[in-house]
Amino acid sequence: MAEVLEKEAFVLPENIVDRGSHYCPGCHHGIAHRLVAECLSELGLVDETICVSSIGCSVFIYNYIDMDTIEAPHGRAPAVVTGVKRARPDKFVFSYQGDGDLASIGLAESVHCANRGEKVSIVFVNNTVYGMTGGQMAPTTMIGQKTTTCPGGRCEDREGSPMKMAELMASLGGTAFSARVATNNMKNIVSAKRAIMKAFRCQTEGHGFGFVELLSACPTNWRMTPVAANERVEKEMIPYFPLGTYKDFE
Amino acid sequence: MSSARDGERIFIKGNEAVAHGALAAGCRCYFGYPITPQNDIPELLSSLIPAAGGQFVQAESEVAAANMLLGAASCGVRAFTSSSSPGISLMQEAISYMAGSQLPGVIVNMVRGGPGLGDIGPSQGDYFQAVKGGGHGDYRLFVLAPATCQEAYDFMIEAFHLAFKYRNPVMVLGDAILGQMKEPVTTWTPAAGDPLYHDDTEGAEWRLEGKGERPARLLKSLYLEEGALATHNRMLVAKHESMEQDARAEEFLCDDAELIVAAFGSIGRIVKSTVRNLRAKGHKVGLFRPITLFPFPTKQIDALAAQGKRFLTIEHNTGQMVDDVRLAVRHHADSAFFGCMPGDLPSPEDFVEPILNVLEGK
Numbered sequence: 001m002a003e004v005l006e007k008e009a010f011v012l013p014e015n016i017v018d019r020g021s022h023y024c025p026g027c028h029h030g031i032a033h034r035l036v037a038e039c040l041s042e043l044g045l046v047d048e049t050i051c052v053s054s055i056g057c058s059v060f061i062y063n064y065i066d067m068d069t070i071e072a073p074h075g076r077a078p079a080v081v082t083g084v085k086r087a088r089p090d091k092f093v094f095s096y097q098g099d100g101d102l103a104s105i106g107l108a109e110s111v112h113c114a115n116r117g118e119k120v121s122i123v124f125v126n127n128t129v130y131g132m133t134g135g136q137m138a139p140t141t142m143i144g145q146k147t148t149t150c151p152g153g154r155c156e157d158r159e160g161s162p163m164k165m166a167e168l169m170a171s172l173g174g175t176a177f178s179a180r181v182a183t184n185n186m187k188n189i190v191s192a193k194r195a196i197m198k199a200f201r202c203q204t205e206g207h208g209f210g211f212v213e214l215l216s217a218c219p220t221n222w223r224m225t226p227v228a229a230n231e232r233v234e235k236e237m238i239p240y241f242p243l244g245t246y247k248d249f250e
Numbered sequence: 251m252s253s254a255r256d257g258e259r260i261f262i263k264g265n266e267a268v269a270h271g272a273l274a275a276g277c278r279c280y281f282g283y284p285i286t287p288q289n290d291i292p293e294l295l296s297s298l299i300p301a302a303g304g305q306f307v308q309a310e311s312e313v314a315a316a317n318m319l320l321g322a323a324s325c326g327v328r329a330f331t332s333s334s335s336p337g338i339s340l341m342q343e344a345i346s347y348m349a350g351s352q353l354p355g356v357i358v359n360m361v362r363g364g365p366g367l368g369d370i371g372p373s374q375g376d377y378f379q380a381v382k383g384g385g386h387g388d389y390r391l392f393v394l395a396p397a398t399c400q401e402a403y404d405f406m407i408e409a410f411h412l413a414f415k416y417r418n419p420v421m422v423l424g425d426a427i428l429g430q431m432k433e434p435v436t437t438w439t440p441a442a443g444d445p446l447y448h449d450d451t452e453g454a455e456w457r458l459e460g461k462g463e464r465p466a467r468l469l470k471s472l473y474l475e476e477g478a479l480a481t482h483n484r485m486l487v488a489k490h491e492s493m494e495q496d497a498r499a500e501e502f503l504c505d506d507a508e509l510i511v512a513a514f515g516s517i518g519r520i521v522k523s524t525v526r527n528l529r530a531k532g533h534k535v536g537l538f539r540p541i542t543l544f545p546f547p548t549k550q551i552d553a554l555a556a557q558g559k560r561f562l563t564i565e566h567n568t569g570q571m572v573d574d575v576r577l578a579v580r581h582h583a584d585s586a587f588f589g590c591m592p593g594d595l596p597s598p599e600d601f602v603e604p605i606l607n608v609l610e611g612k
């Protein structure tokens with residue numbers, strides 16, 4: 001009898017919707033979605049999850065992951081997540097937010113949600129720019145990085161320095177887990193998944209607020225090829241935004 | 251209402267009546283941020299709600315409180331927030347999203363003087379904000395205006411019912427007078443069979459709870475596909491129009507009145523005393539007190555206009571509801587206006603001269 005020599009190399013997680021992507025080529029939101037979907041599925045959470053989607057390119061996360069979802073106003077996802085979790089403490093609740101969303105307009109909501117120790121998880125995608133609105137400066141934009149609202153490059157004297165959210169969140173009493181990972185290469189993606197798993201377990205095991213920051217690429221607004229964008233994550237972002245776990249419940 | 255209203259009779263403030271009424275309505279979550287003159291509401295609920303097995307959160311801002319309400323409402327639980335004027339302004343973003351996403355929640359505004367920081371005294375300056383939308387986009391809130399502590403209690407029960415009936419945010423619009431005055435209130439809880447009875451399966455067909463075996467649900471206000479927002483907004487308009495069936499007003503001595511004073515909330519109650527006093531002196535005046543400010547009781551007041559009545563609108567502002575009165579009676583009559591300013595606490599005597607002036611055609 002002939003041996004089966006072929007094995008399926010690419011299998012979609014059960015909760016990923018098989019459809020065309022609206023993200024730009026080389027965008028890391030797609031990778032982050034897949035990691036979130038895999039973690040939800042491996043932890044058996046899909047059926048009891050309520051997702052809070054935010055403003056920005058990722059508002060459409062609900063088009064790709066099959067789960068109950070509510071859309072929050074720009075930056076307010078941590079407050080919406082709080083309301084959802086308080087109303088349904090028995091459900092798994094998480095938000096998925098960009099840097100403009102979480103670190104700028106919604107900074108107060110983010111800090112206070114963490115500080116209260118809400119038993120929720122936040123997946124934070126840091127691509128150092130406002131993607132959806134066409135590449136304006138974000139609180140995480142790096143010194144010297146050109147955006148449409150700092151065309152000469154971000155200047156520390158004028159615009160301040162890029163905010164380090166994983167460290168800031170770790171400093172708050174209510175945070176039980178905070179880590180920064182990157183999605184620019186296989187090795188980093190594997191650790192990114194491990195961190196998301198842990199941020200999710202932080203909630204399911206009752207430890208409290210879990211936060212994971214993903215350093216991600218926005219080739220379109222960085223005006224780079226996907227390959228160059230991945231290199232930028234490695235060479236420019238990681239040295240300023242060090243990868244690692246800043247607070248852990250274990 | 252079929253429930254016997256034979257509960258305990260307690261002596262409480264209007265703000266406290268709001269809190270007790272919410273609990274009787276089956277409210278499980280409260281989110282708020284301190285602001286005078288409504289602080290008794292969060293202060294009381296911080297112990298009552300947890301004791302009833304619910305959740306109390308003092309949010310970091312009104313922006314956050316209203317968005318927490320949005321989140322809880324998306325789960326189909328009964329939740330509310332309360333504030334006063336400047337705080338309500340901050341809540342408008344979430345209120346607009348709730349209207350767009352068709353979420354049922356209750357917002358209490360104990361209005362104080364504005365604009366800006368204004369003062370902490372009573373005012374009705376937020377009428378426009380409450381009934382014309384307030385936040386961005388084309389939407390309406392269902393707005394109830396209590397005039398007594400008993401109504402503050404009763405209308406909270408009704409507000410939750412209406413919020414779920416229409417899947418729309420409902421505002422209870424009081425003011426500093428109502429919030430701070432104390433009077434006896436008969437407590438009651440709607441019993442099974444009462445239309446206002448709270449059934450735990452409410453919202454079961456749309457609420458978020460994890461998809462389980464069914465297809466995933468999505469609550470949103472974003473409609474980008476061509477024509478999708480137009481369809482959505484047409485549906486919202488039809489919903490707002492259908493609220494008309496629940497429009498309501500109190501008519502006091504209107505039948506044989508020559509002049510009818512339109513006034514709502516606390517001012518409506520003060521005018522009622524003026525009307526009573528003027529009647530004792532033989533003046534044919536009456537009171538029309540809209541209880542629902544949106545939907546406005548247009549048919550009811552227009553029916554009075556058709557009988558040839560004249561109108562005067564009295565408000566604790568520079569003239570807001572008078573626009574709706576004029577619109578409602580326009581085929582038959584007009585309305586004069588008398589406004590008092592925030593900071594003034596009007597007494598029934600203050601309205602005698604303005605009413606007699608209009609009655610005597612001065």
Ligand SMILES: Cc1ncc(C[n+]2csc(CCOP(=O)(O)OP(=O)(O)O)c2C)c(N)n1
Binds near residue numbers: 055097100102
């Ligand atoms: C109150 C409000 N202000 C501004 C906007 C416009 N807006 C939409 S997306 C966005 C930036 C999102 O950037 P980010 O959170 O970094 O997400 P990305 O698109 O990069 O994934 C802004 C400012 C809005 N929708 N609401």
Ligand code: SF4
Binds near residue numbers: 024027219
């Ligand atoms: S603009 Fe940037 S963040 Fe948005 S989809 Fe394109 S690459 Fe991704």
